[in-house]
Amino acid sequence: MNPSNEVELSEAIASAKGPLSIRGGGTRPIGSPVTGDLLSVAGLSGIELYEPGALTIVVRAGTALAEVEKALAAENQRLAFEPMDHRGLLGTSGTPTIGGVVAANVSGPRRIQVGAARDHLLGVRFVDGRGSVIKNGGRVMKNVTGYDLVKLMAGSFGTLGVLSEVSLKVLPKTDAIASLMIYGLSDDGAVAAMSKALGSPFEVSGAAHVNESADGVAVTFIRVEGFEASVAYRLAQLTDLLAGRGEIVTLTDHDKVAAQWRDIRDAKSHHASGDDIWRLSVKPSDAPAIAARMPRGTRVTYDWAGGLIWAGTDSGTDLRAAIGPFNGHATLIRADEATRAALPVFHPEPAPLAAISHGLRAKFDPRGILNPGLMG
Amino acid sequence: MQMPVPDAAVLSKKARIVELLQSVLPKEAVIHEPEETRAYECDALTAYKCPPLAAVLPGSTEQVAAVLRICHEEGVPVVPRGSGTSLAGGALPTADCIILGVARLNAVLETDYDNRFIRVQTGRTNLSVTGAVEEHEFFYAPDPSSQLACAIAGNIGMNSGGAHCLKYGVTTNNLMGVTMVLMDGTIVEIGGAHLDAGGLDLLGVVCGSEGQLGVVTEATLRILRKPEGARPVLMGFDSNEVAGACVSDIIKAGVLPVAIEFMDRPCIEASEAFAHAGYPICEALLIVEVEGSPAEIDEQLGVILQIARSHNPVELRESKSAEESAKIWLGRKSAFGAMGQINDYMCLDGTIPVSSLPLVLRRIGEMSKQYGLDVANVFHAGDGNMHPLILFDANKPGDLELCEAFGADILKLCVEVGGCLTGEHGVGVEKRDLMLNQFTADDLEAQLWVKDVFDPAWLLNPAKVFPLSVTQTRRAA
Numbered sequence: 027m028n029p030s031n032e033v034e035l036s037e038a039i040a041s042a043k044g045p046l047s048i049r050g051g052g053t054r055p056i057g058s059p060v061t062g063d064l065l066s067v068a069g070l071s072g073i074e075l076y077e078p079g080a081l082t083i084v085v086r087a088g089t090a091l092a093e094v095e096k097a098l099a100a101e102n103q104r105l106a107f108e109p110m111d112h113r114g115l116l117g118t119s120g121t122p123t124i125g126g127v128v129a130a131n132v133s134g135p136r137r138i139q140v141g142a143a144r145d146h147l148l149g150v151r152f153v154d155g156r157g158s159v160i161k162n163g164g165r166v167m168k169n170v171t172g173y174d175l176v177k178l179m180a181g182s183f184g185t186l187g188v189l190s191e192v193s194l195k196v197l198p199k200t201d202a203i204a205s206l207m208i209y210g211l212s213d214d215g216a217v218a219a220m221s222k223a224l225g226s227p228f229e230v231s232g233a234a235h236v237n238e239s240a241d242g243v244a245v246t247f248i249r250v251e252g253f254e255a256s257v258a259y260r261l262a263q264l265t266d267l268l269a270g271r272g273e274i275v276t277l278t279d280h281d282k283v284a285a286q287w288r289d290i291r292d293a294k295s296h297h298a299s300g301d302d303i304w305r306l307s308v309k310p311s312d313a314p315a316i317a318a319r320m321p322r323g324t325r326v327t328y329d330w331a332g333g334l335i336w337a338g339t340d341s342g343t344d345l346r347a348a349i350g351p352f353n354g355h356a357t358l359i360r361a362d363e364a365t366r367a368a369l370p371v372f373h374p375e376p377a378p379l380a381a382i383s384h385g386l387r388a389k390f391d392p393r394g395i396l397n398p399g400l401m402g
Numbered sequence: 403m404q405m406p407v408p409d410a411a412v413l414s415k416k417a418r419i420v421e422l423l424q425s426v427l428p429k430e431a432v433i434h435e436p437e438e439t440r441a442y443e444c445d446a447l448t449a450y451k452c453p454p455l456a457a458v459l460p461g462s463t464e465q466v467a468a469v470l471r472i473c474h475e476e477g478v479p480v481v482p483r484g485s486g487t488s489l490a491g492g493a494l495p496t497a498d499c500i501i502l503g504v505a506r507l508n509a510v511l512e513t514d515y516d517n518r519f520i521r522v523q524t525g526r527t528n529l530s531v532t533g534a535v536e537e538h539e540f541f542y543a544p545d546p547s548s549q550l551a552c553a554i555a556g557n558i559g560m561n562s563g564g565a566h567c568l569k570y571g572v573t574t575n576n577l578m579g580v581t582m583v584l585m586d587g588t589i590v591e592i593g594g595a596h597l598d599a600g601g602l603d604l605l606g607v608v609c610g611s612e613g614q615l616g617v618v619t620e621a622t623l624r625i626l627r628k629p630e631g632a633r634p635v636l637m638g639f640d641s642n643e644v645a646g647a648c649v650s651d652i653i654k655a656g657v658l659p660v661a662i663e664f665m666d667r668p669c670i671e672a673s674e675a676f677a678h679a680g681y682p683i684c685e686a687l688l689i690v691e692v693e694g695s696p697a698e699i700d701e702q703l704g705v706i707l708q709i710a711r712s713h714n715p716v717e718l719r720e721s722k723s724a725e726e727s728a729k730i731w732l733g734r735k736s737a738f739g740a741m742g743q744i745n746d747y748m749c750l751d752g753t754i755p756v757s758s759l760p761l762v763l764r765r766i767g768e769m770s771k772q773y774g775l776d777v778a779n780v781f782h783a784g785d786g787n788m789h790p791l792i793l794f795d796a797n798k799p800g801d802l803e804l805c806e807a808f809g810a811d812i813l814k815l816c817v818e819v820g821g822c823l824t825g826e827h828g829v830g831v832e833k834r835d836l837m838l839n840q841f842t843a844d845d846l847e848a849q850l851w852v853k854d855v856f857d858p859a860w861l862l863n864p865a866k867v868f869p870l871s872v873t874q875t876r877r878a879a
Contacts, residue, residue, distance in 0.1 A: 145575045170826055173849040197658065
């Protein structure tokens with residue numbers, strides 16, 4: 027099914043006879059395997075409204091992310107949450123859509139400074155499992171009118187409804203960007219250094235640690251962005267603040283720094299491996315100890331100052347069982363279908379919360395036809 | 403204001419309910435004598451009052467759970483209450499309800515500067531959260547005007563904002579986790595010191611649910627390092643349109659101020675008479691504040707001042723010192739108090755797209771003449787969150803009703819131009835009956851599903867947020 031507008035989308039869902047597998051650009055096949063008729067949202071495309079002076083954009087869900095980013099760049103603005111491109115990691119091709127970004131709540135390194143995709147999502151229109159069109163939120167930045175279904179839809183992977191339109195808060199692009207790299211830190215040392223940087227007033231917009239870089243030396247990356255003089259000032263302050271921990275090198279070439287953070291955003295160091303890829307969200311200072319409990323040979327990198335762990339394991343490994351209980355959650359982002367069918371892709375919830383999630387799906391999709399089983 | 407008819411069966415078993423509550427709480431934590439329950443008859447929306455059946459002040463999450471289990475079994479509605487500062491009537495009781503106040507739950511449970519969060523009990527006031535971390539130069543960003551008194555519980559219930567949201571977001575963007583008690587007494591943990599949800603974002607829908615999904619007893623909040631400094635600039639214009647255009651140009655220029663506040667002539671005149679901040683008497687006044695090191699502030703203010711000059715301001719005043727900054731903020735911060743000196747007033751809270759500002763202000767001016775009631779406008783211009791203050795005389799028969807009708811018309815206008823009924827105060831009872839102006843029946847139905855799942859018996863704060871006609875069958879079931 028390839029609806030080209032919201033009415034057709036509504037009709038397609040209302041008349042569906044069985045399960046639907048919902049797709050935007052098809053670049054983020056995350057979740058337990060779903061069997062169902064393909065429902066593509068890519069036909070719902072186009073920017074409805076863009077007001078640079080109000081920092082808002084309203085876009086149909088199937089619009090290519092690149093088209094949105096191009097329109098924003100023309101006004102020197104951007105999606106500040108820096109959505110990751112999953113194609114390299116998941117070996118997919120195709121065109122990422124804005125609806126896919128929202129449905130998977132995809133953010134990047136700037137998550138720690140400006141929030142996630144869900145924090146920039148102002149409003150949604152979607153079609154529920156009965157075929158009814160529902161709107162929530164709007165296109166203004168402060169809105170507490172009724173329940174916030176906007177947040178609920180972000181990261182619901184199409185299991186509560188199929189997005190037809192999203193409105194987003196956008197922010198100005200920054201003039202300058204710079205990285206500070208510290209070489210040779212242990213995982214503990216890196217998390218401590220990143221924590222020190224984020225606890226400073228110098229507005230760090232990225233903090234990552236890659237302990238198996240191409241040349242075999244661990245590198246800790248700190249990013250600052252803003253007006254040129256301000257970036258130079260903060261880079262100098264951070265260099266002073268972090269002195270004595272390891273060799274520090276700074277990089278201010280815009281394109282080189284941007285490429286560096288694109289690689290961090292997309293977890294590039296895991297692209298070529300044949301590993302299963304897990305993504306863990308944890309309290310940053312817990313991260314090194316959690317990583318130490320992983321099976322020998324697990325390849326680990328850190329983003330979000332340690333709060334996000336990318337872990338590459340041997341195929342079929344139940345990483346959750348290996349590390350035992352921890353505060354946070356682990357998602358199996360990349361694995362073959364058999365592994366994703368055998369292991370819960372999303373972190374199992376405690377019984378009362380699982381009952382609530384189940385209850386919500388049963389209300390929004392009473393026939394159980396929207397990506398059934400994808401989130402467990 | 404229509405409220406549901408109190409449940410006669412509940413009213414008739416008051417003695418038994420009080421006894422059950424006393425069996426799980428210390429004696430002084432159960433307030434049931436009529437002269438005492440009066441203290442809980444309203445919140446900051448004082449036009450509506452109704453003493454509850456009883457009020458309870460539990461001292462732990464387990465006591466909250468015990469109270470809710472009893473109310474669940476006995477079919478007693480529960481209205482959660484933080485500090486009672488809601489301007490929307492979010493904590494307004496019904497005669498058959500138990501007020502569940504979290505005022506005694508005010509401890510700091512954990513501060514963690516390495517991971518930049520604080521965990522508190524939710525009866526703690528907003529300002530005292532910052533108070534607990536400021537010796538380490540940290541702060542909690544959401545700053546509603548009532549921050550001295552309002553509780554984190556209420557902030558979470560209403561997803562409260564403040565003046566600095568343009569840069570730091572509102573409560574939902576700074577809330578990392580909660581401990582919450584469901585209506586049947588089940589205690590759940592959602593989120594924590596890590597980021598984002600592992601499954602559906604339940605935390606996101608709990609925040610702003612006006613105490614209808616559960617009672618939040620503990621919260622993990624994001625704290626941030628204070629900026630090196632902040633400085634405002636004050637600019638006066640001879641029309642609202644020009645001030646609105648200036649706001650838009652500042653935003654487009656790539657500077658992100660932490661606050662852009664707007665006041666119109668009636669508001670400027672009243673605050674000036676009250677606080678003597680030395681404001682220019684003009685049509686529209688903006689206060690724009692930026693943060694950073696002294697050099698960074700100079701650079702950003704340079705850009706902002708250049709834009710302001712291109713709009714021919716009647717006044718342009720850059721703060722050069724802490725004293726000058728305080729003076730610039732003085733009038734704005736006294737605005738509500740100043741209006742209260744002159745009159746009774748009703749404070750609205752609609753949000754509009756920033757681009758509609760001149761149109762909306764013009765229409766409000768026209769309606770003001772039609773209704774014969776004065777309006778002063780003060781609001782957060784950067785995010786379009788308006789606070790028109792309608793002046794009326796509470797002692798004059800019919801004036802409150804006239805004021806409410808005028809307010810409803812303004813809120814409908816906000817929706818008409820693409821905005822919403824409430825930006826940071828919440829719906830409560832105040833805007834409940836306007837919800838169908840913003841939402842279709844299907845839109846509201848989807849929200850009701852969420853309550854059906856969290857609170858199937860519809861006992862938590864049941865008469866709020868949605869028009870009573872829409873929820874009647876569910877409440878009666």
